[in-house]
Each structure stands twice: as structure tokens, then as C-alpha cells.
Amino acid sequence: MHRYRSHTCGELRASDVGTDVRLSGWLHNRRDLGGILFIDLRDHYGITQLVARPGTPAYEALDRLSKESTVRVDGKVVSRGTENVNPDLPTGEVEVEVGEVELLGAAAPLPFTINTEDGVNEERRLEYRFLDLRRERMHRNIMLRTAVISAIRHKMTALGFNEMATPILSATSPEGARDFVVPSRLNPGKFYALPQAPQQFKQLLMISGFDRYFQIAPCFRDEDARADRSPGEFYQLDVEMSFVEQEDVFQPIEKLMTELFEEFGNGRHVTSPFPRIPFREAMLKYGSDKPDLRAQLELVDITDIFEGSEFKAFAGKHVRALPVPDVSAQPRKFFDQLGDFAVSQGAKGLAWVRVNEDGSLTGPIAKFLTEENVAELTKRLSLASGHAVFFGAGDFDEVSKIMGAVRVEAAKRAGHFEEDVFRFCWIVDFPMYERDEETGKIDFSHNPFSMPQGGLEALETQDPLDILGWQYDIVCNGVELSSGAIRNHEPEIMLKAFEIAGYDRETVEEQFAGMLRAFRFGAPPHGGIAPGVDRIVMLLADEPNIRETIAFPLNGNAQDLMMGAPTELDETRLRELHLSVRKPQPK
Structure with missing residues (x-):
């Protein structure tokens, strides 16, 4: 028998009953029921329940071991019986009666629990990331990432693209963010830059005649963290094509995205083909150049209606309206909460009116609207009984930002938001x-x-x-x-x-x-694109933060709390690199 295992912890089935087996893994959980010890043994592949009887060496060994210790166990596969089957586990019909236990690695006291998703803070999770990755959700996310990258490679090759590598040590890039720089020992006073993207190299490959390139490329940018952006390092699918126009780039990428999100989206619908929305139209209708089309509401520019108006809140400003149908049953709280949301986005308030059965308007600003205003709003916004209209006024960018966010929030609260769908x-x-x-x-x-x-x-x-x-x-x-x-x-x-x-x-x-x-x-005419791998996996995993899909991310201050990076260099190393350090003066 193999030194550590004859089977994995996700492999045993009812057909294995009576078999002598050897398993290795982590002590995931332990329960003492009526003097009988039940252990969940976990490895990469799944969980198998172990049973240890009182008075046996196996019981004594397993009873004193801490959770997350690694062990090898030998035992016999037995049936759980119909009444004890665990339908949530592929191995749920069987358990292993343990005869022998070998401790492979003892676990120190845990900084947080592994077998539950408790509310431990992110800094602690990143400090002990090797433990955090043992959690089921994190393990699932990283394996999803692995599967997605593997699928990308297969699909891109099938589409006629050639995978190529580009340099990591290069010159400074014109991408727009700050570079990470590396001092050159052999060229005193000079520095390499880690690539913000392989942009120039992939264009040079087109000029060199390679026609269709792709790469799962590491990129490095010294920029602040966001929920959808990891500081320091990220990965993207870099693509470049020769002798193409815009639609020629769209076709393979649209096919790739549709297939990826259908394959890994857990049944969520992918809308296809993807609409083409001009930038200015997106800003007017959605208040954003990255619109969430699951929200089935649109903004309308009504600035011209209030040109020369005596209503000071709108006069001389850019005015955008958000008509929302079917809100007749919504209480006043609905409007107040949307107003509070708008304030949280930077607005001073949120003006609104409601359409009555006779077509008249009521609400906080209704008395300031002339008959001509009401008639034009009704026509322009196709208003009917049960509609509400929310208004934003100010400069174009400010109104776009605030009303774009209100559009999505109103759609969610009013039932005009699609769930379980990917809208590209x-x-x-x-x-x-x-x-x-x-x-x-x-x-x-x-x-x-x-x-x-x-x-x-x-x-x-x-x-x-x-x-x-x-x-x-x-x-x-x-x-x-x-x-x-x-x-x-x-x-x-x-x-x-x-x-x-x-x-x-x-x-x-x-x-x-x-x-x-x-x-x-x-040089041939050429074009390309570079979808973010981290963001793709974040959407597929339905995670709100991109760090939940990266094995070893930096924290929000671009620090690796687990490995202690960045670190200081000693004087010997600084001299070797021809560097001196000038730290900022304390304020």
C-alpha cells in the first residue's frame, strides 16, 4: 500500500464497503457522540467521515489531536446505514472505522476557525493566508480560477491564437499608472520596470508577423487598492491581432466570454450578442461608462425642459430624470431611503414626483413645475399612473455619477433588476x-x-x-x-x-x-484587448472583493502580511545595487 494513501478523501463510495483503505489529510472537525468519536478528514478532494471506538489506540490518538493537524489513518470502509447517510457529501454513504493513526504534522492553536465562515478580519486572514485557503469557499474560488485559466488557454488556442511570453524586466511603460522599478546591479544608477502590461511587446509581435497572440500575463502597477482591483500584481488575458478592425476583435472575445460564463456561471444566463453602446450614450442613459444592464431603468436628459426655468434647483444646470414604473404600492419610506442613498453618493438630496391616476404629479417638487413642464415630462418620459420620477441636477459629471448609482439602487428596490444573469x-x-x-x-x-x-x-x-x-x-x-x-x-x-x-x-x-x-x-494595422482574469473569476465566483479570488494577494496598503513584504535592504545589499535610501520626513 502507498506510504500515505490508497484513496483520497473524496473518493470512497458504497461500492468500497469492506475495503481496507489508507487516507491522509487534515482533521477538519471532531464530534464525540455517546462516547464514539466522529472525525471529518479533509484533503484537496473532499471529506470522509472517520469513526473511532472508545478504548482503541485510534480513539486515544484522535481524541488528543488538535484540529487541522495532518494524519494518516488506516481502516475499513463501512456503510453508514440509510438513516445516517449525509446527502451533502459525495462520500456520505460510508465512513471509515479507524484502526491505526500516524501523526504527520501537529497543528498549533488556530488563529481562527477553518470549518466555519466566521467574521475574522481580513488582515488576520491575509497574515495566515495558508490557513484561510483551507476554507471551503476559498479553496473553491482558487480551483475555479485554475479551471477558468485552463479553459481560456484551450479556447484561445482553438480560436487560432498563439500563446507567447513577454519580458518581465523591461523599460518604463506609458500605461499611465506608477511603475514598480528594479535597480540594475550591472548598470549602476539605472532601473528596470516591471510591466504594467505587455502592451508594447504584443504590438511588436504583430509587427514581427505573428498575427494572433495571447498570454495570461502578470502585470504590475503601483496603485491603490479597490474592491475590483488588487494593488501591486494582477493577471490579464492579453490579446493582439493583425490586419483587423474593431469588429474583428469583438468576435473572438465575445465568443470566449459567452462560453466561459456559460461554462462556469452555475446556470446563470449570458445575454448574447453583446450590445454596442457609444460612450456618450452610456453616460447619458446609465450615468456610467461601465453600466450594469441588469438594472432595467434608463436616465433621460431633460436639461432643455428647464432652460430659463424659475425653479432655481434646476435652472442653468444639467438635469437628468429617472422614470421608475410600478411604484404605486411603494410607501414614503421607499422614496426617503433612495434619497438617503443619493446623499451617500454625494448628492445634497434627491428630488422626486409621483404620477397620480389623473396624470397629475405629487411630491416635494411638484408645486415648482409649470403645466408646460408637466406636459413635456409626461411626453418625454412616457409617464403613466403609478410612475415615479427622480431628478438629479448639477454639472454633467456629478449628475452622471450620482444618478447612475441611483438608477441601479432604484431598480433593485423597485423590482426592475435581473438576478442570475450576466449582462455584457x-x-x-x-x-x-x-x-x-x-x-x-x-x-x-x-x-x-x-x-x-x-x-x-x-x-x-x-x-x-x-x-x-x-x-x-x-x-x-x-x-x-x-x-x-x-x-x-x-x-x-x-x-x-x-x-x-x-x-x-x-x-x-x-x-x-x-x-x-x-x-x-x-507595421500592419492591429488591435487588441486585455480582459482581467481576476475580475472574470470575481464575477463567476460572485465575490464582492477581488482578493477573494487570488491565492496570495497584498492587502490594501500593498503589503504581504504573510511573508512580510516589502522589506528593507541592509547596507551591504544597498551598496551592491548602488543605492541609498531617503525616507520621507515625519510630518
Whole structure:
């Protein structure tokens, strides 16, 4: 028999009754019922119940061992009997009567329980992540991640893409976030940068003639944590294609996402095909460029209705309305709670009216609306009895942010929100430029290396704020999974695009010398995208925080509490790297 096991803890069935077996695993739980000891033994594959009788060596050994100790047990498989079957376990029809026990690894007192999801704080969980990963939910999430990545590789290869590797030690990247830098011992005073993304390398692969590339790529960005973003390190599916237009990129990615979410979504419906929503339309209708389309409500721009109005709360401001049908049965508490929610999003309050059976409006602001206002609102918003309308007024960005959040919250509270579905969309036609509110200068609004729609002619003849880029995002249930673009592969168009944003030719030639040199040797039109693997798994696992799908994440301060990183270097190592440390002065 094998030194540690003849079977795994998830393998035994009724057909194994009478078999002598050897199992190894962790002591998951222990129960003493009427003097008989029942042990749940756990390994990667599942749980098997052990039985130890009083007065036996096995009983004495198992009774004194702490939970999460690792043991090897020998015993015989017996039937539990019909009345004792555990239908929640694949091994629930049998148990193992233990004859011999070997302690393989004793467990110290646990900092938190493993067999229950108690409310231990995240810092403690990350400090003892190796224990946290033993929990069923975390183990399931990591195995889901493994299966998703394996499926991605298989599906991308089937779609005709070639997996390639790109460098980890590289030069600083123009991705926009802060780089993590690595000092060079052999080149004193110089530094490598860890890649924020393989962007330049995957474009260079297209210029080198490889046509269809993909990579499960580690990316490194020195930025703050968010619920959907892990600080430091993350993984994305990098994709690049040659001789393509925007729809050519959409087709394989849409197929991949549909298949992935159908395969791993636990029966949740995937809406397909994915709608294409222009950026400006998304901001007007949903208040966001990553709309949650499960919310079946839309915002309506009604600014023109209140131009010249004497109602000071709306006059001279951008005004957005949110019509919500079927709220006649909702109590006043419904409106008050939505108002409180709007305040939590930064609003000073939330104006609203309700539509009566005769078409008249009641509510806190009804008395300020003229007959013309009411008539136009009724027509524009298709109002009917039982409707309510919520209003936001202010500058465009502020109203979009607040009313976009109110739209989703109102849909959930009023029963206009789809559950158990993945609703994807493409956001397209992003503005190429925006005006900096502080300086008044024109700057890139999204990706500076995208091809402008209309090419060089558009850059030379159009108002920069009217120029759109061949840029796109893929969004699912309000989560941005990826940004992508058709790349600017023509040097003169790239130089002109940067000139509009205030960069002179010499600066661009110096900062992007490698890419420009490559573009001058016959670059193909190309484009790509890079969906975030961590975010995909977060959605599939139905987890609110991305760290729940990563085996060893950093905390919100970009620290590894388990390994103690980052660490200080001693003076010998600093001299070897030609470095001196200048710490910030205490405030």
C-alpha cells in the first residue's frame, strides 16, 4: 500500500464497503457522540467521515489531536446505514472505522476557525493566508480560477491564437499608472520596470508577423487598492491581432466570454450578442461608462425642459430624470431611503414626483413645475399612473455619477433588476481628447496609442474634443473587464495625435523611440484587448472583493502580511545595487 494513501478523501463510495483503505489529510472537525468519536478528514478532494471506538489506540490518538493537524489513518470502509447517510457529501454513504493513526504534522492553536465562515478580519486572514485557503469557499474560488485559466488557454488556442511570453524586466511603460522599478546591479544608477502590461511587446509581435497572440500575463502597477482591483500584481488575458478592425476583435472575445460564463456561471444566463453602446450614450442613459444592464431603468436628459426655468434647483444646470414604473404600492419610506442613498453618493438630496391616476404629479417638487413642464415630462418620459420620477441636477459629471448609482439602487428596490444573469456590453466610440478643467489644456482622455477615427484627416480638420478613438471596453454587470483599442500604427498620425495633446515631436521620438522605429518598418494595422482574469473569476465566483479570488494577494496598503513584504535592504545589499535610501520626513 502507498506510504500515505490508497484513496483520497473524496473518493470512497458504497461500492468500497469492506475495503481496507489508507487516507491522509487534515482533521477538519471532531464530534464525540455517546462516547464514539466522529472525525471529518479533509484533503484537496473532499471529506470522509472517520469513526473511532472508545478504548482503541485510534480513539486515544484522535481524541488528543488538535484540529487541522495532518494524519494518516488506516481502516475499513463501512456503510453508514440509510438513516445516517449525509446527502451533502459525495462520500456520505460510508465512513471509515479507524484502526491505526500516524501523526504527520501537529497543528498549533488556530488563529481562527477553518470549518466555519466566521467574521475574522481580513488582515488576520491575509497574515495566515495558508490557513484561510483551507476554507471551503476559498479553496473553491482558487480551483475555479485554475479551471477558468485552463479553459481560456484551450479556447484561445482553438480560436487560432498563439500563446507567447513577454519580458518581465523591461523599460518604463506609458500605461499611465506608477511603475514598480528594479535597480540594475550591472548598470549602476539605472532601473528596470516591471510591466504594467505587455502592451508594447504584443504590438511588436504583430509587427514581427505573428498575427494572433495571447498570454495570461502578470502585470504590475503601483496603485491603490479597490474592491475590483488588487494593488501591486494582477493577471490579464492579453490579446493582439493583425490586419483587423474593431469588429474583428469583438468576435473572438465575445465568443470566449459567452462560453466561459456559460461554462462556469452555475446556470446563470449570458445575454448574447453583446450590445454596442457609444460612450456618450452610456453616460447619458446609465450615468456610467461601465453600466450594469441588469438594472432595467434608463436616465433621460431633460436639461432643455428647464432652460430659463424659475425653479432655481434646476435652472442653468444639467438635469437628468429617472422614470421608475410600478411604484404605486411603494410607501414614503421607499422614496426617503433612495434619497438617503443619493446623499451617500454625494448628492445634497434627491428630488422626486409621483404620477397620480389623473396624470397629475405629487411630491416635494411638484408645486415648482409649470403645466408646460408637466406636459413635456409626461411626453418625454412616457409617464403613466403609478410612475415615479427622480431628478438629479448639477454639472454633467456629478449628475452622471450620482444618478447612475441611483438608477441601479432604484431598480433593485423597485423590482426592475435581473438576478442570475450576466449582462455584457461593449462601450465604444470613446472621445480621443478631453479638456483639463484646471489648466484648460487638451489631453488624452483614454488611450493615447489608439487610432483616431478618421485618421490624420480628423486630427488636422476637426475640433479635438469631437474626435473619437477606435477604443472600446467590455463590461459585465457593471464591472469593466477590459479596455482595448485598434492601435495607432502610423508614425505621422501618432506624432500628430501627441502634438494636439501638447507633446513636441522630439519628446515623442525620444520617449517612444522603440515603437516608432518599429512602425517605420512596415507595421500592419492591429488591435487588441486585455480582459482581467481576476475580475472574470470575481464575477463567476460572485465575490464582492477581488482578493477573494487570488491565492496570495497584498492587502490594501500593498503589503504581504504573510511573508512580510516589502522589506528593507541592509547596507551591504544597498551598496551592491548602488543605492541609498531617503525616507520621507515625519510630518
